[in-house]
Amino acid sequence: AKDGYDYFMLKEIAEQPKAVADTLLGRIGADGELSLDQMRLSDEELREIDKVVVVACGTAYHAGLVAKYAIEHWTRVPCEVELASEFRYRDPVVGRQTLVIAISQSGETMDTLMALRYAREQGARVLAVCNTNGATIPRESDAVLYTHAGPEVAVASTKAFLTQLIACYLVGLYLGQVRGTKWGDEIGSVVRDLSDLPSKVDQVLETMEPVRSLARELAGATSVLFLGRHVGFPVALEGALKLKELAYMHAEGFAAGELKHGPIALIESGMPVIVVVPSPRGRSVLHDKIVSNIQEIRARGARTIVIAEEGDEAVAPYADHLVRVPECPTLLQPVVATVPLQVFACEMASARGFDVDQPRNLAKSVTVE
Ligand code: F6R
Numbered sequence: 165a166k167d168g169y170d171y172f173m174l175k176e177i178a179e180q181p182k183a184v185a186d187t188l189l190g191r192i193g194a195d196g197e198l199s200l201d202q203m204r205l206s207d208e209e210l211r212e213i214d215k216v217v218v219v220a221c222g223t224a225y226h227a228g229l230v231a232k233y234a235i236e237h238w239t240r241v242p243c244e245v246e247l248a249s250e251f252r253y254r255d256p257v258v259g260r261q262t263l264v265i266a267i268s269q270s271g272e273t274m275d276t277l278m279a280l281r282y283a284r285e286q287g288a289r290v291l292a293v294c295n296t297n298g299a300t301i302p303r304e305s306d307a308v309l310y311t312h313a314g315p316e317v318a319v320a321s322t323k324a325f326l327t328q329l330i331a332c333y334l335v336g337l338y339l340g341q342v343r344g345t346k347w348g349d350e351i352g353s354v355v356r357d358l359s360d361l362p363s364k365v366d367q368v369l370e371t372m373e374p375v376r377s378l379a380r381e382l383a384g385a386t387s388v389l390f391l392g393r394h395v396g397f398p399v400a401l402e403g404a405l406k407l408k409e410l411a412y413m414h415a416e417g418f419a420a421g422e423l424k425h426g427p428i429a430l431i432e433s434g435m436p437v438i439v440v441v442p443s444p445r446g447r448s449v450l451h452d453k454i455v456s457n458i459q460e461i462r463a464r465g466a467r468t469i470v471i472a473e474e475g476d477e478a479v480a481p482y483a484d485h486l487v488r489v490p491e492c493p494t495l496l497q498p499v500v501a502t503v504p505l506q507v508f509a510c511e512m513a514s515a516r517g518f519d520v521d522q523p524r525n526l527a528k529s530v531t532v533e
Contacts, residue, residue, distance in 0.1 A: 165317075170514070170520075171318065171510065171514070171520040171521050172317040172318040172521045173318035173320055173322060173410075173506075173510050173520050173521055174510060174520075176316055176317070176318055176322045176323045177322050177323070177369070177503070177506050177507060177510065178369060179313075179314065179323050180322065180323045180326050180365050180369070180503065181362040181363065181365045181366040181369070182362070183311075183312070183313040183314060183323040183326060183327050184326055184327060184330055184361050184362045184365055184499065185362040186312040186313065186314070186327075187311050187312055187313065187327040187330040187331055187334075188330060188334075188358055188359060188361075188362075189312070191334055192355055192358070192359065196352050196355045196356065197341065198334060198337055198338045198341055198355065200307075200309055200334065200335075200338055202307060202308040202309065202310070203291075203307050203309075203338070204306055204307040204308075205263075205289055205291065205306055205307045207342045209289060210263070210339060210342045210343065211342060211343055212260075212261050213241060213261055213262070213263045213289070213339070214241065214242075214261040214262075215241065215242050215243070215244070215258075215261065215262045215263070216235055216241055216242070216243040216244070216262070216263045216264075216265060216339075217243070217244045217245075217246060217251075217256070217258060217262055217263070217264050217265070217283070217288075218231055218232065218243065218244070218245040218246070218264075218265045218266075218267060218332075219245075219246055219247075219248040219251050219264060219265070219266050219267075219276060219279040219280065219283070220245075220247075220248055220266065220267035220268060220276055221247060221248050221249065221268075221273055221275050221276055221530070222321070222405065223269075223320075223321040223324070223325045223328075223402060223405060224267040224268055224269060224273075224276070224321070224324075224325075224328055225245065225247055225248075225267075226325070226398045226399075226401050226402040226405070227267055227293075227325055227328035227329050227332055227398075228245040228265070228267055228332070229245050229397070229398035229401070230329055230332065230395050230398050230399075230495075230498050231243065231245065231265070231267075231329075231332035231333075231335070231336065232244070232245050233394065233395050233495060234332060234333055234336040234395075234495045235332070235335070235336040235339065237336075237495065238336045238337060238339070238340040238345075238350075238351060238354075239336060239339045239340045239343060239345050240345050241339065241343075241345075246279075247275075248266070248273070248275040248276040248278070248279040249275040249279075249533070251279040251282070251283075252278060252279050252282035252283075258283050258286045258287075258288045259286055259287050259288065260287040260288070260289075262283070262286075262288040262289070263288070263289050263290075263291060263339075264279075264280060264283040264284075264288045264289065264290045264291070265290075265291050265292075265293060265332075265335065266279065266280040266290060266291070266292050266293070266294075266301055266305065267292075267293040267294075267328050267331075267332070268292070268293070268294055268295075268299075268301050269294070269295045269296070269311075269313075269316060269321055269324035269328070270294075270295070270296055270299060270528065270529035271292065271294040271295070271296040271299020271300060271301040271302055272296070272299055272300055272301065272529045272531050273301070273529065273530050273531070274530065274531050274532055274533045275530070275533055276301060277300055277301055277304070278533060280292070280301060280304060280305065281304065284304070289306050289307070290304075290305040290306050290307075291305060291306065291307045291308070291309065291335065292304075292305035292307070292308045292309070293308075293309050293311065293328055293331040293332065293335070294308060294309075294310060294311065295310065295311045295312075295313050295316065295324050295327065295328075297310065309331045309334065309335060311324065311327035311328055311330070311331050312327065313326075313327040316528075317521065317528075318520065318521045319409070319521060319522060319523055319526050319527070319528050320406055320409055320410055320506075320509070320510075320520075320523065322506050325402065325502065326365070326499055326502065326503075329498055329499055330358065330361070330499070333354070333358060333495070333496070334358075337351055337354060337355060353493075354493060354495070354496070357492060357493050357496055358496070360492070361492070361496065361499050361500075364489075364490040364492060364499070364500050365499065365500060365503060367490050368489055368490070368500050368503045368504065369503065371487075371488065372503075372504065372507045374485070374487070375487060375504050375507050375508055375511070376507060376511045378469065378485055378508070379507075379508045379509075379510075379511035379512040379515060380511060380512075380515045382436050382512070383411075383512055383515035383516050385413065385435070385436050386413070386414060387413065387414040387415065387416075387430075387435060388404070388407055388413060388414075388415045388435075388436045388437070388438065389404075389415070389416055389417075389418065389427070389430065389431075389435065389436075389437045389438070389466075390403040390404045390415065390416065390417040390418070390437075390438045390439075390440070390505070391417075391418050391419075391420040391423065391437060391438070391439045391440065391454070391457065391461075392417070392418075392419070392420060392439070392440035393419060393420045393421060393440075393442055393450050393453070393454055394442055394450055394494065395442075395494065395495060395497060395498050396420075396440035396441070396442055396454075396497065396498070396501065397417070397418075397419045397420075398498065399440045399497075399498045399501050399502050399505065400417035400418065400419075400438070400440055401417035402417070402502055402505065403415075403417060403438060403440075403502070403505030403508070403509070404416050404417035405417075406505060406506055406508075406509035406510075407505075407508070407509045407512060409509075409523050409526060410509045410510060410512070410513035410518065410520060410523050411509060411512040411513040411516055411518065412513075412516070412518065412523075412524070413512070413516075420439070420453070420454050420457045421453070421457075423457055423460070423461070424460075428460065428461065428464070431461050431464040431465065431466050432464075432465060433464075433465030434465060434467055435465070435466050435467065436466075436467045436469060437461050437466040437467065437468055437469065438469045438470075438471065438505065438508070439454065439457070439458055439468060439469070439470050439471065440471045440497075440501050441454050441455070441458075441470055441471060441472040441473070441476065441479050442454065442494055442497065443473050443476070443491065443492075443493075443494050443497065444473065444475075444476050444478060445491070446493065446494045451476075451478070451479075452478075455478055455479050455482065458470065458479065458482040458483070459482050462482055462484075467484050467485075468482060468483055468484045468485070469483070469484065469485045469487065470482070470483035470484075470485065470486050470487065471487045471489060471501050471504055471505075472486060472487070472488065472489070473488070473489060473490070473491050473492075473497075474488050474489070474490055474491055475491065487504045489501055489503075489504070
């Protein structure tokens with residue numbers, strides 16, 4: 165069943181180009197127009213939406229954090245992202261004009277299900293982004309976007325995450341299309357860029373050997389920090405979560421801009437810090453800021469592991485280890501930048517002698533609150 169891979173996780177990481185292609189399959193028309201098979205919410209209803217709220221747990225929550233950047237940028241509709249376990253206990257403001265997006269691989273996560281039930285009681289429209297056909301969460305939602313990643317066996321989510329990102333982009337672009345906001349050149353070109361992602365993920369997978377040896381080399385570390393900005397911030401959180409759950413190692417993700425507000429005190433000599441660098445094209449201000457963050461932490465002894473776009477030369481002098489990912493538009497970068505972090509965590513866990521597919525204390529689907 166593992167098709168020659170040592171772990172289901174490795175197999176599922178390798179399946180990501182196909183999984184991403186399958187999420188896109190049949191949803192982009194020849195004219196670049198999107199059609200979502202089980203959208204079920206009318207254009208009229210979607211035009212009435214004045215707020216989007218994403219609810220999810222764990223890795224799915226990180227996909228939601230990326231969704232916020234994309235949805236707000238493309239649609240100008242305000243978008244909040246909340247941990248499902250917090251949502252219904254704080255008297256949130258939701259009503260008929262709220263679109264609640266519940267993201268769940270299994271479709272059975274109790275916290276997410278309870279959040280969506282609560283939202284529906286308040287009159288909200290609920291769209292499920294789910295990987296499991298006919299699961300409870302999609303059954304109880306007004307509309308569904310299946311990720312079609314195929315079964316995910318390893319407890320740690322990999323291909324489900326990448327496809328959740330794709331599904332969220334599709335929702336954001338679809339909302340933009342229906343509502344007419346900012347629809348035009350930019351959105352049209354993003355739709356084309358989505359189709360290039362499977363081969364870009366493939367390219368990343370082909371260059372993972374140095375990441376594996378680095379993970380083995382660092383297997384004795386006690387703590388790894390992850391830094392990112394903009395959509396690189398949720399990627400940093402996801403990288404840290406993977407390392408915690410698989411390698412049982414202290415790992416934390418930070419927004420790089422927060423470094424000087426506290427976390428920089430953690431840096432000590434030899435500490436591995438993984439930095440997700442935004443594209444130097446586009447939002448280049450952020451790129452330059454993160455390059456100076458890398459200089460700062462390196463000056464304090466950090467061992468810098470830098471994930472940067474092909475052709476980004478400015479960052480190279482400050483990287484102890486440089487991991488290249490293909491160029492893509494800023495908002496889509498998480499799809500390629502997450503992959504090395506998955507490989508890193510998987511290899512680290514294996515080097516430390518842990519069961520990669522069945523980490524201790526965790527279950528694939530959390531059906532209790
Ligand atoms: C992390 C992981 C978990 C799940 C979370 C939500 O690798 O797998 O954090 O993402 O428990 O699960 P779903 O998506 O099934 O609702």
